Amino acid sequence: MSKEKEIKLFGKWSFEGIEVKDPGLKRYISLTPLYVPHTMGRHEHSKFHKSRLNIVERLINNIMRPGKNAGKKARAINVVRNAFEIIHLRTGRNPIEVLVRAVENAAPCEDTTRISYGGIVYHQAVDISPQRRVDLALRFLTEGARHASFGNPRTLEECLAEELILAANKDVRSHAIQRKNEMERIALHAR
Numbered sequence: 001m002s003k004e005k006e007i008k009l010f011g012k013w014s015f016e017g018i019e020v021k022d023p024g025l026k027r028y029i030s031l032t033p034l035y036v037p038h039t040m041g042r043h044e045h046s047k048f049h050k051s052r053l054n055i056v057e058r059l060i061n062n063i064m065r066p067g068k069n070a071g072k073k074a075r076a077i078n079v080v081r082n083a084f085e086i087i088h089l090r091t092g093r094n095p096i097e098v099l100v101r102a103v104e105n106a107a108p109c110e111d112t113t114r115i116s117y118g119g120i121v122y123h124q125a126v127d128i129s130p131q132r133r134v135d136l137a138l139r140f141l142t143e144g145a146r147h148a149s150f151g152n153p154r155t156l157e158e159c160l161a162e163e164l165i166l167a168a169n170k171d172v173r174s175h176a177i178q179r180k181n182e183m184e185r186i187a188l189h190a191r
Contacts, residue, residue: 102167106176110187144175
């Protein structure tokens with residue numbers, strides 16, 4: 001009997017052996033194996049179905065954010081593929097594992113909300129749902145890569161790879177880690 005061929009991302013990176021260490025995010029970081037992260041937006045019409053979407057595809061969808069790059073998914077896939085190559089060359093680790101660690105480390109736990117009593121508005125610290133934690137972490141990671149590459153000779157791929165590596169190592173030079181710390185610091189003062 002021939003062994004079934006393992007499904008690897010872009011034909012290179014294996015999903016096996018990668019686990020989410022944060023128990024709160026376990027259900028919301030999907031690591032279902034696939035070759036090319038492009039599901040044509042099947043999750044779009046059902047509430048909370050984005051949590052079933054592979055985490056790599058969610059990163060790609062976040063890269064397509066600002067005006068001129070909106071809807072250019074093939075370009076975003078190439079950016080992530082090249083960034084994963086750079087991560088593998090720099091660290092020697094599986095880039096999917098680096099992405100999962102970066103999302104776990106960049107996900108804020110607390111935020112503030114506005115509460116008004118009789119015309120007086122003040123901020124109250126609140127816990128963030130796991131779904132929103134993953135959303136914010138992905139947003140902060142891609143935002144940091146975009147800001148780093150803007151007006152800079154370095155490509156978006158290099159900046160994304162560096163942002164993911166720094167966030168995976170909990171380095172404070174990472175934009176995502178800075179944003180998380182700032183958010184939690186503000187929430188601490190609003191208790």
